[in-house]
Amino acid sequence: MxxxxxxxxxxxxxxxxxxxxxxxxxxxGQKPTALFITCADSRICPTLITQTDPGELFVIRNAGNIVPPAGSAGGEAATIEYAINALGIRDIIVCGHSHCGAMAGALDHPDGIEGLPFLSQWLRHVAAARGVVLAEYAGAPREQQLEILTEANVLLQIEHLSTHPVVARALARDELDIHGWIYRFETGHISSFELATGKFREISELLNELPADAESVPGLAADFRSSPMIRAIRGD
Known part of the structure; x- marks a missing residue:
């Protein structure tokens, strides 16, 4: 202290x-440019890794960078609603990270974590991603499964995010873009999900490949459901 x-x-x-x-x-007043949804892990500092000042990011943090589907209790829905309808935010970033304890808990303890009943219930919002990872990567080493689950969870939470009416409306009007990120604190690198390849690629690579007239790395917008991982999670 x-x-x-x-x-x-x-x-x-x-x-x-x-x-x-x-x-x-x-x-x-505040005029943030993006809603940044990330994990409560103490090793992540959103303003530090994005090099932004106070007032530039509107932030939601919880264990596992989880967005419960529309209709779930909790403050996430209220914050998302305020970000879009009151602050006029046009970009939402869902950012997972390497070596995530919440993802490890979801992977290793599907029936709940002893002594942590509230966390166990919370991690049920990761179950669909875990199921796909174990089905498609059953023989993979545990560390690889954890890395893939971390990525799949970001996409799952984007799917959950899209179920919120305020998000669905903004996407339909082309007034919102959504981005899936993975931050690796051991390297300092951030990867963004690229819809064209269906992979998380380092932002530096994506920026280098941008056309001269492009303003930024494109997000997922309303097209994210074309991702094979999202289709697997949805059972399509």
Whole structure:
């Protein structure tokens, strides 16, 4: 706790002063450019890995970067609704990460984790992805299964995200784009799901391949269901 107190003091005395104009401008309101949905894991800092300032990202964090389907209880639906309808956000990023404890729990303990009943119930939102991974990669090493589950879970949560009426409407009007990311903290690299190849590819590669007139790496928009992994998860 002493480290946190010291950090708070340093922020007020030094960091804040260096960015006083930024922080003073924030009292007028926020205009984030994206909703960033990621894991609660302490090894991830959304603003650090995207090099953004306060006010640029609207963030949802929970164990496993999970988005329960529409109709589920919880604060995720309210936050998504506010992001789109009140803040006018046009990009949503679902970001998983390497060595995720929640994904390991979902993979290794399908019947629940002893002593963690609430987490066990929460991880039921990963079950469809786990089922596909075990069916299609039954003979793969456990570490490979975990990596594939982490990727499949990002796509599953994007599928869940699309069931929310506010998201479905925005996608239908071409007012929203959705991006699936994987952050690997051991390398610092971020991969984005590319619909054309059906794979997560490093952002640096995707940016290098962009046409000169392209503004950004394309997201999944309403076409994400054409992904073989999504079709397998949906049982199509």
């Amino acid at each position: 002493q480290r946190l107190l010291g950090g708070a003091l340093k922020f007020g005395n030094h960091v804040f002063r260096g960015k006083r104009h930024l922080f003073e401008s924030l009292q007028k």
